[in-house]
Amino acid sequence: MRIALDAMGGDDAPGVNVDGAVAAAQANPDLQVTLVGDQPQLETLLDATGFSSPQITVHAADGFVGMDEKPTDALRKKPQSSIAVCWQLMANREVDAVVSAGNTGGVVAAGLRTRLFLSGVKRPGIAVVLPTRRGRAVLMDVGANPAARAEHLYQYAWMGSIFAREMLGVETPSVGLMNIGSEEGKGVDLVREAHGLIAGSSLSNHYIGNVEGRGLYTGDADVIICEGFVGNVVLKVSEGMAAMMMDMISREVMDCLDAEKPNAAQAFRTIGKRYEYNEIGGAPLLGIDGICLICHGSSDARSIANALRGATTLRDRHVNTHIVESLANGCPTPG
């Protein structure tokens, strides 16, 4: 498995990326990581780890897309930026996967312009795994496609189902459509049209129809589909709310404790870690002919190592093959 790691991407780049690559390479002898970015800097960091093996190489890039830069402008000004070079390596079949903790808009924009789409796929979308009362749910799309058409949402229902089945081990994932009411006919044209496409397909056996916002965290469906604007807002509102609630609750509860304060502090740390920790290490951009995992900007070395392993798992479970087959073969029911 050959992976291009956008070594300049993320809040703590490039250090955590180099450390994550070394950890992942040590754990998996079949993994080959190409660190893409500032060559002298990356070579110095790699030397400092003491890890010397052909498993990790450095590939030069010129600049990177900053976390606050406008992606299209940055990519135009810096055509050899680290994320652009990662995608060029995948387009040239020199690597099998791209992993980045950089500017999400930059990762997506650089990827979409390669037009490296799986056969039959109209538009790739980002899937994330979120905790729910019943376990976990896949939310898709969370921002790759903020002006989605109904057929895109329909394809996301397939991609999300296959991802949930192969990566979360849900045999026949239930699918819901994010809407502002549960009755049929609710919502805007886009959602009504997508509802018709999904309900009229062989996914209908596992399709539970409209799901309101509340249903995401009650775990009403294993897979919840929405267009990218809504999904991105939902994901970021959730992050903000989780952080606010953890802070507020822990402060108020700790204030009312005395001798047992350390026990509660430990419980809060465990809960906080669980929210931070992401076993797949990143969110896949599904629909790409190749593998792309987008990591949180605040990723540490452990998250990067998880993402490198997650990319390998996506390949091993043949997620892309299943997507192409489902979209081509009249969409057989998953599972």
Add this chain to the structure above:
Amino acid sequence: MRIALDAMGGDDAPGVNVDGAVAAAQANPDLQVTLVGDQPQLETLLDATGFSSPQITVHAADGFVGMDEKPTDALRKKPQSSIAVCWQLMANREVDAVVSAGNTGGVVAAGLRTRLFLSGVKRPGIAVVLPTRRGRAVLMDVGANPAARAEHLYQYAWMGSIFAREMLGVETPSVGLMNIGSEEGKGVDLVREAHGLIAGSSLSNHYIGNVEGRGLYTGDADVIICEGFVGNVVLKVSEGMAAMMMDMISREVMDCLDAEKPNAAQAFRTIGKRYEYNEIGGAPLLGIDGICLICHGSSDARSIANALRGATTLRDRHVNTHIVESLANGCPTPG
């Protein structure tokens, strides 16, 4: 102040509505509440409270819009349903306000068909007050207008600002536009166009531009504007997540405590109540020529009483007059 209360609306109707009306009337001798709904049932309930005063009267209606009914169908089949009659009373100027804990879609649909809009208002929208790290923020619209145009969002920026100033006491509220990136030019056409309208108006002094989902709960702006589909999903996702986190955190923290368990239990109860308690008692449908407060379906008598008081406050603070003046007078800066 004369208020029509949709006595049949809400999960615990009509009991909590009658009790809430009695509590509010006892606290405010100037309040006149018309309980709208099933006359014999309401008269029996009112008699049982022992409160006998011309402050509370009963007005007959025929049926109601159920919480799971499709609003437009229900209103067609039941033209004399409790919420429809409430709006008729306001259209006839027999009451100054409508309060309902019923089906939100039904409250809005029945209201919009009266075309009882304030002068200059294109489309009413629902504003809610949410807790943030810095205090409180107004989110608007949360579902009245799921296919908003840019000029609607622009008007919501004005209405939300006036609401925040008059009801939350923020002298010059900052306004943000919910978007999927903070850079200018981000997002979909609707949002870009709304951005231009707000930035080009006299609101620009207090306009902070795009706010990402995370900024809602970090308190980046006092007022955050979005179209109704996004706002409704955000509101309901937030409700679901808050409930899930409270349950999960309280269970895990309680499990690790011993003698100090009761202290923590008390802290969790206090926090939970704070999230439930809503000092305004409901979310106003702003832009209506009259006052409309929409309460949560799970409202208890205290919430209903708060909403009846909240409606009075909206009148006393001249929120509607300020909205009409702002939209008419070339939109002077608020405050």
